[in-house]
Amino acid sequence: MRKTYDSRFKSRVALEAMRGELTIAEIASKYQIPPNQVQSWKKWLQEGATEIIMNTSERIIKKLKYSFSLINAKKKIDCYRCA
Secondary structure (H helix, E strand, O other): OOOOOHHEEEEEEEHHHHHOOOOOHHHHHHHHHOHHHHHHHHHHHHHHHHHHHHHHHHHHHHHHHHHHHHHHHHHHHHHHOOO
């Protein structure tokens, strides 16, 4: 029977692997899981973190563009009022 692990456990193991204080083999031994599983979860965390950061940046850029469009629209309205 195949053993399943919850996302908290996977994250904890992956974070420990990212820290680099222990080798992959040491972490695998500590949690009694295969080393390739630790490596896989570490890679999963790295790719997921990149995706989160990219999405955050994209959201910030979108908000800035929206704010600038509001500022430009307000400037146009003010110019029409002055004329």
